[in-house]
Amino acid sequence: MANIQRLLATLSRINQFGADPQGKGITRLAYSETYTDALADFKELCEAEQMAVRVDAFGNLIARREGKNPHLPVVALGSHMDTVIHGGEYDGTLGVAAALEVIRSLNEERVETVHPIELIAFACEESARFGASTLGSKAMTGLLDTYAVSNLRDKNGITIQEAFRECSLDFHKIGEALRRREEFKVFLELHIEQGPLLEAQRQQIGIVTGIASPTRIQVHVSGKASHSGTTPMNDRQDALAAAAEIILEVESAAKKEAAFGTVGTVGVCMVQPGAMNVIPDSVTLQLEVRGTSEQSKNNVLDSLFRLFRELESQRGVIINPAVINVERPVLLSEEVVAKLTECSESLDLSYIRMTSGAGHDAMSMAHICPTGLIFIPCREGLSHHPDEFAAVEHIEAGLRLLKEAVLAFAIPSS
Ligand SMILES: [Zn+2]
Structure with missing residues (x-):
C-alpha cells in the first residue's frame, strides 16, 4: 500500500527548503540556490529507490524505474517543485512527492511493471521568477520559444542564461531536453485544484478533461x-x-x-x-x-x-x-479520462469531471502523449499563498488514484 505518512514526510522534507522563518510560506524560486538544494536532496531520495536519475539540459529531474521491457514507452508521472514567492506547501510539490511515494510502494511490494516508469520534476513551472510559466515542460515537448526565453530576466536583472550557469546548466544546450513522442505511453499529474469547486461539491477527486x-x-x-x-x-x-x-x-x-x-x-x-x-x-x-x-x-x-x-x-x-x-485550449486524452474514471470507481472515490482554469505542465505534455490531470480539493480554493492547504484524506485519495492509474498503464491487462 502507498503510505500516506511517508508521503507527508517527503512533503515536509522538500518544504524545509525555502520555508520562511517568519511563517510566510515557501519561497523556492526556479533555479535559485534553495531550489537547486531541494532538487539535489530529492535526487538522493530517488537514487535510494534504485532509480536512474538525471537532470536534463533545462533542469528537469527525470528518475527512471526500469520495466520488464525497457524498450517500451514510459509511464511518466510528476509535477513541479518550484514555488511562487511566499507560496504554499502543496502546489506542484504534492505531485512530485506523491510520484515518489508511488515508486516507493511499488518497490516495497516488489511490483515489476511491464513499462518503465519515469518520475519527472519539471523545472520553472511558475512564472514567479522570469514571468513565463511551464518552461521546463515546454522545453521537453518542443513548445519553447527559445529566442523569447533567452531574453528573460528576473526582478534583480539576472538573465535566465546566468541563472542556468549558477545551476551548472548551459542555456545553449537546452535543445537536448527535447523528448520524442514515442518515448511516452502516458503522463499523469496529481495537483491541488487551486479553485473552489471540489470543496463546494464535497468531491474527493477532479478528473480534468481540458485546460483553459x-x-x-x-x-x-x-x-x-x-x-x-x-x-x-x-x-x-x-x-x-x-x-x-x-x-x-x-x-x-x-x-x-x-x-x-x-x-x-x-x-x-x-x-x-x-x-x-x-x-x-x-x-x-x-x-x-x-x-x-x-x-x-x-x-x-x-x-x-x-x-x-x-x-x-x-x-x-x-x-x-x-x-x-x-493560446488554444488543451483537451486532455479521453482514453486517460476514461481510465481515471474507471480507477476512481474501483477505489470507491467520489469524483467529478472538470476543466482547469490554470495552466499546468500536463498542458505541455498533452502535446506529445496521452495525458491525465488529477485534482484534489484545497481549502477555500486557495493557492500561491502561505495558507494553501490540502487535507490528509484528500491527499490520500489522490495518491491512491495516482498509483492505481500508474499500475493500469504500466501493467496492461491484455
Ligand atoms: Zn502548480
Missing part, C-alpha cells in the same frame, strides 16, 4: 483631453468612460458564457494624463478571456469587438485592440 487557455488583448482607447470644469457633458470624448463600458462588457459577456466555464478579466488599466481636473484622453486596458471552449471564448470576444465599434460612433473615441497572445 487565455486570449490576451491590449485595448487602447483614445479620446480628447480637455478641462474637466469647462467642457460640457455632451461635448466630451472621455477615454476612461469608454474604457469603463469595456470593462463592464468583459464581465457581462463572460457571465453569459458561465455555463461553459469561460471567464473574462480586465487586470490592467492605465489612465493618461491622470489628473482630477483633466478629462482622460488615453486609456490602455489589458484583458484576458479564458476557457476550454473556443466557441464560447469567441462569443465573448465578438461582443467586445461589437462594443468597440458602438463606442467609437457614440462617444467619438478611437479604439485600437491588439492581440497579445492567443
